[in-house]
Amino acid sequence: MCLGVPGKVVRWIERSGPLARADVEFAGIRRVCHLALVPEVEEGQFVLIHAGIGIGRIDEAEAQRLIVDLARLADGADWSRTGDRT
Amino acid sequence: MKYVDEFRDPEAVRRLVEAIRRMATRRWTLMEVCGGQTHNLLRYGIDEALEGCIELIHGPGCPVCVTPVETIDAAQELSLRPNTILASFGDMLRVPGSHGTLLSSRSKGGRVAVVYSPLDAVEIARERPQDQIVFLAVGFETTAPATALAVQQATHYGLDNFSLLVAHVCVLPAMQMLATAPDHRAKAFLAAGHVCAVTGFAEYDEFVRRFRLPLVVTGFEPVDLLEGILACVRQLETGVASVENCYARSVRREGNLAAQRLVEQIYEVRDTPWRGFGVIPRGGLKLREEWQRFDARQRFSATPEVAACATECPAGDVLIGRIRPTECPHFGTRCTPDSPLGAPMVSTEGPCAAYHRYRVASHAGK
Amino acid sequence: MPPESVSRTNNEGLSCPIELNRDVPHVTLAHGDGGRLTRQLVREHITNRLANVHLQSLDDAACLPQPVGPLAVTTDSFVVTPLFFPGGDIGSLAVYGTVNDLAVSGAHPCWLTLALILEEGLPLAVLDQVIASVASAARRSDVAIVAGDTKVVPRGAVDGLFINTTGIGVFHSPVPAGPKSLTPGDELIISGPVGQHGIAVMAARERLSFDPAPHSDSLPLVKPIRVLREQLGSRVKAMRDATRGGVAAVLHEWAEAARVTLAVEQATFPMPDELRGLSELLGVDPLYFAGEGVFLLAVEPGACEAALAILRCHPESKLAARVGEVQAQQRFPVTIRRALGTTQPLDEPTTALLPRIC
Numbered sequence: 071m072c073l074g075v076p077g078k079v080v081r082w083i084e085r086s087g088p089l090a091r092a093d094v095e096f097a098g099i100r101r102v103c104h105l106a107l108v109p110e111v112e113e114g115q116f117v118l119i120h121a122g123i124g125i126g127r128i129d130e131a132e133a134q135r136l137i138v139d140l141a142r143l144a145d146g147a148d149w150s151r152t153g154d155r156t
Numbered sequence: 157m158k159y160v161d162e163f164r165d166p167e168a169v170r171r172l173v174e175a176i177r178r179m180a181t182r183r184w185t186l187m188e189v190c191g192g193q194t195h196n197l198l199r200y201g202i203d204e205a206l207e208g209c210i211e212l213i214h215g216p217g218c219p220v221c222v223t224p225v226e227t228i229d230a231a232q233e234l235s236l237r238p239n240t241i242l243a244s245f246g247d248m249l250r251v252p253g254s255h256g257t258l259l260s261s262r263s264k265g266g267r268v269a270v271v272y273s274p275l276d277a278v279e280i281a282r283e284r285p286q287d288q289i290v291f292l293a294v295g296f297e298t299t300a301p302a303t304a305l306a307v308q309q310a311t312h313y314g315l316d317n318f319s320l321l322v323a324h325v326c327v328l329p330a331m332q333m334l335a336t337a338p339d340h341r342a343k344a345f346l347a348a349g350h351v352c353a354v355t356g357f358a359e360y361d362e363f364v365r366r367f368r369l370p371l372v373v374t375g376f377e378p379v380d381l382l383e384g385i386l387a388c389v390r391q392l393e394t395g396v397a398s399v400e401n402c403y404a405r406s407v408r409r410e411g412n413l414a415a416q417r418l419v420e421q422i423y424e425v426r427d428t429p430w431r432g433f434g435v436i437p438r439g440g441l442k443l444r445e446e447w448q449r450f451d452a453r454q455r456f457s458a459t460p461e462v463a464a465c466a467t468e469c470p471a472g473d474v475l476i477g478r479i480r481p482t483e484c485p486h487f488g489t490r491c492t493p494d495s496p497l498g499a500p501m502v503s504t505e506g507p508c509a510a511y512h513r514y515r516v517a518s519h520a521g522k
Numbered sequence: 523m524p525p526e527s528v529s530r531t532n533n534e535g536l537s538c539p540i541e542l543n544r545d546v547p548h549v550t551l552a553h554g555d556g557g558r559l560t561r562q563l564v565r566e567h568i569t570n571r572l573a574n575v576h577l578q579s580l581d582d583a584a585c586l587p588q589p590v591g592p593l594a595v596t597t598d599s600f601v602v603t604p605l606f607f608p609g610g611d612i613g614s615l616a617v618y619g620t621v622n623d624l625a626v627s628g629a630h631p632c633w634l635t636l637a638l639i640l641e642e643g644l645p646l647a648v649l650d651q652v653i654a655s656v657a658s659a660a661r662r663s664d665v666a667i668v669a670g671d672t673k674v675v676p677r678g679a680v681d682g683l684f685i686n687t688t689g690i691g692v693f694h695s696p697v698p699a700g701p702k703s704l705t706p707g708d709e710l711i712i713s714g715p716v717g718q719h720g721i722a723v724m725a726a727r728e729r730l731s732f733d734p735a736p737h738s739d740s741l742p743l744v745k746p747i748r749v750l751r752e753q754l755g756s757r758v759k760a761m762r763d764a765t766r767g768g769v770a771a772v773l774h775e776w777a778e779a780a781r782v783t784l785a786v787e788q789a790t791f792p793m794p795d796e797l798r799g800l801s802e803l804l805g806v807d808p809l810y811f812a813g814e815g816v817f818l819l820a821v822e823p824g825a826c827e828a829a830l831a832i833l834r835c836h837p838e839s840k841l842a843a844r845v846g847e848v849q850a851q852q853r854f855p856v857t858i859r860r861a862l863g864t865t866q867p868l869d870e871p872t873t874a875l876l877p878r879i880c
Contacts, residue, residue, distance in 0.1 A: 072192045072217075072298040072350035073805045073879050074376070074406070076159035088308040093733070096803050097157040098795025100733040104275050106308075107301055107415040116159055118353055118406050119803075121245070121295075121302045121879045122273025126353040126412050128159055132404040140168045140379065143175060157802060166862050201864025246728075246876025270728045272804070272877050299879070378862060493872045504805065504878055514866050 074120045076128050077103065079113050094119060159405070163377035164200075172382035173205045180389050185211040185341050187334070187477055188384075189327060190348035191218030191505025192376055198514040200378045202385075210385060213341065213477030214510075216330050217348055219295045219323075220247050220503035221475060222430040227323045228253030231292050234321065234456060235266035241284070242321075243269040243277035244292040250502050274306035281310065281318035290452045293320040298350045300324045300441060301415040304422040307443075307450050319452040324441040325428060327351050328359060333436055334476050335367045342477065344370040344388035349380070349403040354419075356411025360399045368397045375403035422447055431499060432472030469498025474507055481508040488512060547646040554640075554674030564672055567646060568638075571653045572660070576633075576668035584668040586633060586690075594629030594691040596620060601684050605648065607726040609719075609737030610814070612685055613655035618742050618814060619765065620689035621663040625747040626761040626817050628698045629691035631663060636670040637686040642677045652683060663742040665689075696756040701820070703759050704780035708848040709826040713746065713839040714739065714816045715792045716769045717808030720875065721800055724811075728877065736800055741815030746836040750819070753832055757825040763817040767871040768810045770856070772818050774870045777855035786846030786868070787859040794841075804877040809858075809868070811875060820848065 077094035083102065084090055090106040094117065101122075108117050108124040116128040188194055194214045197203050203212050216222060228251055235242035235258065242258065249258045249270065258268050267287075271277050274291050281289040293303040303320060310318040327348055334340055347360060352373045364371050370391035374384025383402040391397060401407055419441075428440025443451045468486060473479045481487055481500065491497040493509055500506035553563045569577040576584040600616045610618075617634065624631040636656065640649065660667055718739040725736045743763065750758055762772045769791075773784045791809070801808050815838060821829050826844050833842035854867035 072190055072296065072348060072376075074298070074350040074353065075803050076157070077803075078158070088305065088312050095799075097799035099736070099799035099803070101731060101803070102733075104273070104302075104305060106305055107412060107418065109414065118350070120298055120350060122275055123302045123305060125298065125301060125350070125415060126406050126408075129405045129408075133159060133162070136379075136383070136405065137162055140165075140171070143168075143171045157798065160802065164861055169862050199866075200860060200862050201866065204864060245879050247878045249876055270876055272728070272730050272879070276729070276731075295879070493869075513869050 072120065074118045074125065076116045077119045078116050079105070079111050081113060085109070160377060163375070163379040165379065169200075169378050169382060172379065172386060176206060176382065176386050176389055177209050179386065179393055180209050181393060183209060183211060184343055184389055184392050185213060186344045186346060186385060186388050187213045187215045187342035188346040188374070188381075189215040189217045189331060190351070191221070191503065191507070192350070193217070193346060193348070193374065193381060194507050195505055195510050196376055196378065197381055198510045202378060202381055206385070210389070213480075214474075214507040215334070215477065216430070216433070216475040217296065217327060218475070218500065218503050218505040218507070219299070219325055220251055221471060221499040221506045222325055222432065223248070223251065223294050223323050223499070224429045224431050225253050226429075227292075227321065228258070229255070230453070231290075231321055232256070232258060232261045232266065234290050234452060235261045235268050236264065237456070239286065240288045240290060241267040241269050241280065242290050242292060243271050243280060245294070246270045247503060248292055248294060250496075251499050252496065252502065274303045275309060278306050278309045278313070278315070278318055281315050282313055285317060288317050288319070290319050290321055292323070294323045296325060296327050296348070296351050297355050297419070298348075298353070300419045300423060301354060301412075304418045307422050307447060308418065310450065319450050319455050320443065321452040322442055324423065325430060326425065326439055326441065328363065329436050329439040330430065330433070332363065333433070335363070335369065337476060339478060340476070342369070344372070344392055346374040346381070346384045346388065347371050349373055349375040349407060352403070352407045352411065354412050354415045356409050357399055357401060357407065358409055364397055364399050370397045371399050373399070373401040373403050373407050375406065432475055469500070471498045471500050474500050481511040482515070484508070549640045549642060549644040549646065549649065549674055551642050551674055551676065554672070560672070567649055568653055568670065568672065571650070572636075572657050572667045574666045574668070576666060577670070584633075586668060589632065589692040591692045591694060594624050594627055594693050595688065596623040596627070597686065597688045598623065599684065599686045601681070602723060603681055604726055605652065605682055607723050607738055608735040609722055610740035611652060611655050612683060613652040614659040615738075615740050615814060616685040616687050617656055617659035617663060617665070618740050620687040621665060622743045622763045622814075622817070624689045624691035625744045626763050628751060628761070629693045630748070631665045631689055631691040631744060633668045633690045634660065634665050635688040636667050638670070638672045639680050639684040639686075640672065640674050641680045641682050642674055644682055649683070659742070663744055694751065696751075698758050698760050699756065701760045701762070701776040701779040704776060704782055704820055704848045706782060706848050706850045707823040708759055708820045709823065709844055710784060710786060710846040710848065711819050711821065711826065711829055711833070712764075712769065712791060712816065712843055712845045713743070713819070713833055714813075714841045715794055715797055715808070716764055716813050716816055717811030718797060718816070719814040720768065720811030721797070721804075721806070721808065724875065724877065725800070730804070730877065732800065734796065736796065739813050739815035741838045743815060743817055743838060746833050746839045747817070749832050749836070750829060754821065754825055754829060757822045758829070759820045759822060761817055761819045763813070765812045765814060768808070768812055769818055770809045770868055770871050773856045773868065776820070780848070781851050783849045783852045783855060783857060784846060785849050785857045785859070785865070789861055790843050790845045792841040792843050805879065806875060806877065810871045
């Protein structure tokens with residue numbers, strides 16, 4: 071039950087409190103989503119939307135890192151990236 | 157779509173499949189915990205692409221499948237009361253209770269509203285002070301923050317006509333139960349990425365130490381799924397068992413602290429019945445004492461008689477990976493998406509529905 | 523758009539009972555008694571607004587000129603909730619739905635009948651708006667409404683307003699041979715994006731609040747279909763508008779009729795941005811949703827490019843695309859090649875389509 075879709079924060083409507091919400095864009099369509107739990111996101115950034123609320127910010131640098139790693143894989147390089155190990 | 161299309165790139169998928177095949181020296185058995193992952197593994201044909209190299213067993217991560225019959229019955233009963241509207245995610249409308257589904261309640265005159273978000277149910281409550289709005293709060297840790305926020309908003313608006321029928325479940329206790337089962341076969345776990353977006357993954361350290369099983373936080377797009385599988389294989393091949401995050405764009409170790417704080421404020425953990433599993437210790441949530449006024453069971457003293465549930469659906473066996481959907485004697489014959497015997501055939505996330513949709517007759521009759 | 527108070531959504535349990543407000547003129551049971559009020563209602567609110575020679579007499583039957591060629595007859599009922607939705611309403615939907623059924627059968631639509639079942643309490647303003655929409659859709663489709671009927675039922679017996687239509691047209695040869703004639707090698711074409719009507723109505727009914735609100739594609743398909751028929755003749759083997767059950771339902775019907783396998787490719791279906799966003803967000807597959815301005819056609823091998831060129835000249839089918847082909851019968855009646863190259867069976871549509879968060 072975890073359909074999460076990345077959307078772009080277009081415009082904050084209300085920035086604080088339990089009613090914090092913004093217009094969020096998904097490939098040509100917008101919806102008002104509740105962002106009380108990701109108050110730090112800025113307009114233009116992407117959030118993960120689940121059931122109409124933002125549950126996390128999407129990290130551009132991490133997404134890029136994965137894409138670069140995939141490109142390295144193309145060169146036949148040994149796939150030796152390690153994630154966050156503990 | 158940004159952050160979606162890049163991770164569905166067929167070329168990247170092809171390379172990852174090759175890398176996994178190169179790395180695996182034997183056939184490894186992995187479990188993906190989340191039903192959304194099950195759905196995509198089959199939809200994108202990843203299980204078939206890795207045939208002979210990786211065996212995927214499908215975990216219990218489908219809240220629709222594990223919601224007890226009694227909860228569905230209570231929801232139906234509430235929907236039929238005068239001046240009461242039962243609001244729910246669309247997913248729950250076709251799940252069989254002991255007497256039909258929420259869809260069939262509608263045909264008996266029950267009032268059931270489908271909402272995309274629990275906060276839409278709060279809006280309905282604001283617009284309709286003459287009605288009681290009850291939201292059927294199902295879902296894992298991913299969804300609990302949304303319903304907790306609904307309680308917070310209803311409080312903010314001073315609504316006395318909004319309540320929750322809480323059936324939230326927690327994924328880690330179920331994984332622990334699976335890992336202690338004597339016949340469990342999973343050699344590594346793909347942890348549910350969107351659950352971890354909320355909870356983080358620090359809480360998995362203990363699990364990995366205790367069971368010595370690799371655990372990789374994994375997303376949902378084909379590239380994400382294959383990355384998670386590759387990381388599992390790498391750990392297995394090198395004899396390591398650690399927690400690894402292959403979904404770093406959405407998941408941070410500490411998770412979403414604001415969401416955790418809110419859930420903590422509204423809910424507490426409790427021993428919870430899972431359909432097909434029995435009661436799982438600390439396996440779900442209930443409203444805290446100070447939020448009881450939002451508990452629909454209290455408000456309406458909803459205690460439908462617990463039906464003797466003589467189901468022929470071996471949901472529990474399927475959901476812990478003991479049998480594959482296609483090994484169920486009823487699969488594709490007496491049990492289909494049109495006339496499901498049990499929840500795993502109803503939910504789009506249910507393993508049986510996913511097999512029926514994407515693998516249908518190729519396995520029937522085997 | 524009509525005021526909120528009359529968009530009723532009965533099956534959600536969110537029905538807003540139409541207040542019997544004496545200040546708002548509304549339909550009463552007396553309007554259905556057959557007396558003076560009935561005559562008034564029919565004349566003032568219906569026939570005068572659908573002005574055509576056949577309706578003026580209010581006789582029990584219309585007298586139509588003898589057409590040249592065999593008759594095509596189709597009938598359909600419309601019970602959509604809400605009555606008005608972005609991109610259309612129950613009135614235009616009734617006209618276009620019926621006209622399109624005739625057109626895809628290879629007939630030229632000429633006449634429609636219009637039977638209305640009205641709920642007591644329906645504001646006359648709503649009826650007027652629906653009838654105005656019927657009139658303008660009929661003009662746009664170049665058909666005349668030649669007969670009709672009006673009934674009033676007690677509150678609760680219908681949801682505001684139901685419509686039944688019968689469409690009469692004339693077949694012009696060559697008539698498409700139909701789905702039974704499909705043979706391996708035939709090519710499958712979709713005239714535009716699929717599922718837009720179903721998703722729009724779902725979004726309006728479940729109040730999913732998108733911006734822009736998803737629009738129905740409800741449109742007459744008569745023109746592109748006529749040109750296809752005129753220019754390609756019998757090389758067009760089958761056509762069907764992809765309404766209830768979406769394109770998935772049509773594919774299954776055809777596969778069964780011809781005992782073949784229809785193989786389609788997901789990536790080839792036209793997918794405007796907003797449709798893509800909606801399907802991702804709601805977790806739904808547009809292949810299973812109704813369109814009301816989109817049709818599937820099968821053409822002989824080699825006729826695909828010509829068909830696409832014709833379709834793309836018309837605004838109602840400018841996004842037409844080849845989506846697959848007919849193959850010899852295999853284990854599955856319909857297969858779909860997914861984005862990553864795996865081929866899977868495409869299931870038949872089942873039960874209610876609902877937004878999901880799973």
